[in-house]
Amino acid sequence: MSDRIQVAADHIGAFHAYMMDISNQLTEINSYVWTNVALTDAYGSGLLEPLRGYIRDYACRPFGDALSEGRTSLFAARSNLWDVGHDFDMVDGVVSEYFESTASFQDE
Amino acid sequence: MVTYTIPTEMSSVLTTPVEGEIELEIDKNDGKFDTLNEAIETVTGFYSDAQSVAGKVGIEFPGPQVQQTSAVELFIEPFSGDWNQIIACGDAVKKAGLGLQTVAENLLLGMGQLFASSGGEWEGETAVSFNLHMGIHVATLQGAGMVVSQGKLIFDGISEVAQFIAGLVVELIDTALDLAVWLIEKIAVYGRPWIGWAKFVADVIQDGWAAIQGIIDAMTSLYDTITAVFDLHDAVKEWVETIPASLAVFEDLIAVFEQIPDLASTPLLTAAAIRNDLEDVGQSSQDVIDARREAEQKAEDAQNRLDELANGIEKPGVSDDIENIEVPEGAEG
Numbered sequence: 374m375s376d377r378i379q380v381a382a383d384h385i386g387a388f389h390a391y392m393m394d395i396s397n398q399l400t401e402i403n404s405y406v407w408t409n410v411a412l413t414d415a416y417g418s419g420l421l422e423p424l425r426g427y428i429r430d431y432a433c434r435p436f437g438d439a440l441s442e443g444r445t446s447l448f449a450a451r452s453n454l455w456d457v458g459h460d461f462d463m464v465d466g467v468v469s470e471y472f473e474s475t476a477s478f479q480d481e
Numbered sequence: 482m483v484t485y486t487i488p489t490e491m492s493s494v495l496t497t498p499v500e501g502e503i504e505l506e507i508d509k510n511d512g513k514f515d516t517l518n519e520a521i522e523t524v525t526g527f528y529s530d531a532q533s534v535a536g537k538v539g540i541e542f543p544g545p546q547v548q549q550t551s552a553v554e555l556f557i558e559p560f561s562g563d564w565n566q567i568i569a570c571g572d573a574v575k576k577a578g579l580g581l582q583t584v585a586e587n588l589l590l591g592m593g594q595l596f597a598s599s600g601g602e603w604e605g606e607t608a609v610s611f612n613l614h615m616g617i618h619v620a621t622l623q624g625a626g627m628v629v630s631q632g633k634l635i636f637d638g639i640s641e642v643a644q645f646i647a648g649l650v651v652e653l654i655d656t657a658l659d660l661a662v663w664l665i666e667k668i669a670v671y672g673r674p675w676i677g678w679a680k681f682v683a684d685v686i687q688d689g690w691a692a693i694q695g696i697i698d699a700m701t702s703l704y705d706t707i708t709a710v711f712d713l714h715d716a717v718k719e720w721v722e723t724i725p726a727s728l729a730v731f732e733d734l735i736a737v738f739e740q741i742p743d744l745a746s747t748p749l750l751t752a753a754a755i756r757n758d759l760e761d762v763g764q765s766s767q768d769v770i771d772a773r774r775e776a777e778q779k780a781e782d783a784q785n786r787l788d789e790l791a792n793g794i795e796k797p798g799v800s801d802d803i804e805n806i807e808v809p810e811g812a813e814g
Contacts, residue, residue, distance in 0.1 A: 388592075406577045421643060435735055436629070
């Protein structure tokens with residue numbers, strides 16, 4: 374059983390790290406939208422100018438907030454996975470290389 | 482050490498937004514605006530002088546009083562903007578939506594790897610529950626991506642309305658310029674000191690206002706053109722105020738993401754539960770069963786809500802007030 378738990382722990386550790394990459398991708402998307410949509414000068418300084426503020430406040434900002442919510446939920450799932458990795462060690466004395474490295478989950 | 486590699490990086494999806502290729506430029510340094518300014522000045526001066534001369538002989542000049550204004554301030558500055566860049570904004574939003582869908586696929590592929598690469602042995606209640614919980618993330622990201630991609634329509638609509646407005650402005654400029662050139666030439670006859678105004682009085686006394694009816698008509702058309710531009714200013718201002726309502730869908734996305742249950746407060750996974758899975762004990766705690774049901778319901782709710790949001794997105798169109806702006810006739814002959 375120990376070997377199977379070791380394999381499971383290794384892959385849960387890998388997925389824990391993978392979710393961080395996924396979370397970072399959401400940040401990339403938010404940054405992309407902010408740069409290319411919120412900060413554009415496309416609307417000029419005349420009658421269309423208010424659109425810039427509207428799009429920033431009514432589209433880009435709530436979009437960023439939604440992504441932030443998504444990241445928070447992913448973070449919660451990651452925390453749970455970390456607890457599992459930690460518990461494997463407590464229960465079976467088996468832990469993956471990933472969870473042995475405290476540095477790997479100090480990025481929270 | 483086992484590592485999972487992201488199958489699709491964002492750099493391959495979030496590429497530089499593509500601008501539109503609309504060729505419709507209004508250059509404020511174009512000499513035509515000097516001509517327009519000259520005409521406006523000439524016509525306002527003519528009106529003032531004609532009114533004064535007519536008053537001296539006890540009659541009233543029937544032409545309209547054209548408001549003194551700057552052609553650039555009237556035609557150019559209010560309509561500044563770059564519709565090709567607005568098209569690029571739409572492309573960026575579409576790519577952001579594709580980005581979210583790609584994140585959903587990446588997450589799904591990672592989950593597949595987790596269960597397949599661990600020997601395909603992690604099966605059971607906990608595995609199913611964890612899969613379902615992560616499935617809410619996948620469904621939400623996938624659906625939100627679809628909604629955001631659809632949001633491109635809003636930017637396309639804004640760009641199309643901006644193009645329509647620009648086309649209208651170009652027509653108004655052309656008409657105003659046509660009238661300006663004609664009026665400058667005709668009014669010049671009466672603009673010479675003494676002789677010009679003597680001719681003006683003689684013509685009007687001999688033939689009545691019909692003698693300068695062409696000038697009066699052209700002045701009226703110029704007045705109507707300038708009035709149409711001011712009306713367009715008002716119509717565009719009102720249209721701009723309708724856009725926040727079109728963007729409400731982005732606000733609604735927050736609520737969908739907020740519905741993802743907080744796994745930290747209702748942990749699905751424990752090492753002991755996974756051990757049970759691996760040992761095929763098959764025990765189902767009530768917590769796991771409840772969490773699984775909740776996950777199934779949440780994923781379905783999120784999917785339905787996101788479908789509604791995507792279907793509800795409408796492209797902003799040209800308002801009636803903008804559409805009803807009429808371009809006056811140019812000068813005759």
